[in-house]
Amino acid sequence: MSRSITAFGSALVSRSNPRALMTTPVVMLALATLASCGNGSSSSAEREVVTVFAAASLGDAFTAMEEAIEAANPAIDVQLSLAGSSALREQILDGAPADVFASANETVMADVVDAGAASSPQVFATNELVIAANVENDVGAVGLADFERPELFVGVCAPEVPCGSAAVEVFASAGVTPQLDTEEPDVRRLLAKIIDGELDVGLVYATDVIAADGAVAAFELPVAVSSTNRYSVAALESAEDPDAAALVVGFITSSEGRAVLETFGFGS
């Protein structure tokens, strides 16, 4: 075995030149040094960095929000970290260096508040689950009952993330037992598989359908079982500069922030 690995290695590194054995690490070190220099000079030394942990479903809206905040406050450099809300909660509770947390529902935010990592969260937007169907797959699926059809490829978010726990509630109150094919770890992954036509139908946020730009058709849920989730934001206790963090939260909850969110389809 060890000989076979050696044979593989010698196929990669020139066999004829033993000096290559010594020069390769030196070249690698030089590359690493160069790369780190480049990084150092490009980072903004003067602007105050505010790290915002935001739910995956806020991705497009908060990318625009970042630009709006930085345009209004040139001294602030917003850095976004996007993931499922519950993944972000775990990172925050493990001491990740974040300044602001924007969660896709109030339950996840409550966990962070209960742990003493944040206080006085504010609801700043709402969103709703809708049925998304791939337009080319021609499934004719328009209602929740179609989620029981075994021949359809059906996906939801994993119950561990907000869009998945909301989906569980929707199915329960509608008395529907979905024939699931996958539980995706975040809503954007689910949406991508519906857009690609790998899945026929799924439950995603209304804003995701807008982001899909015509690739999926949306059908609203019946009012009786509809699920509205309320996004909430808070500055974190661990914020390096509490004033800057409060300023970012203030912008997100202001009328300017709301205007940005509305262009991406979020309710208020």
Next chain:
Amino acid sequence: MTRPVPTRVPPALAVFGGIGALVFVIPLVGLAWRTPWSRLGELIGSDVVTDALRLSLLTSVVSALLSLAFGVPLAWLLARVDFPGRRLLRAIVTLPMVLPPVVGGAALLFAFGRRGLVGEPLESVTGLLLPFSTWGVIVANTFVAMPFLVITVEGALRNLDPRYEAAAASLGASPFTVFRRVTLPMIGPSLGAGLVLAWARALGEFGATITFAGNLQGRTQTLPIAVFVALESDRDVAVAISLILVVISVIVLVALRDRWWRSS
């Protein structure tokens, strides 16, 4: 078997080698430290964990066997036949070892998905669909695991003394008989090591699987995917599953690898 001559350890090697070892040992200690030992039995007994364990064992073993069935002939072709494009093919075969598995999963989806290059005609002819199925997990596992077997076996074939095969052929054995009766037994240890490496890689596979096959308990949710999902909701479950993965892997690697490594 020769006993190694006892040597005086140069301090520099001891220090750097020791730090190198700590890189692997410390995370394991961290995992053990975070393990909820008193609840471990209850956590491991939950149906999410047992489903994932069963599925992981099934898919990783089938993937290792598929790697064996197709990987050994492929390694032989790469080692023995001088066909045009051999170097390129060798690079392509080893690509999954360096490619981010998520990229591999996306490529599999473009090829074998419902709308994929091969997947769409395959479905219309046979009705077989790989995404979101256990077979999808097996294909993703095989894609990332087979290179380990191919590389190991090809290396062994190249280092083989060709005189044994030549002697067998001169005594009238057909090329396939030579391969089966002379070549295979001589590369036995490397074959075993490659098989174990491929199996271990399949057991730990995550990125290609979740991208290509999705995540559904009992059908496509393997142990690594169960860990990933549980990390967001129940840390204790995640730690318990991780511990299962570590224990299985260590047992197999120590029991099998050690034997094959020594004998080669």
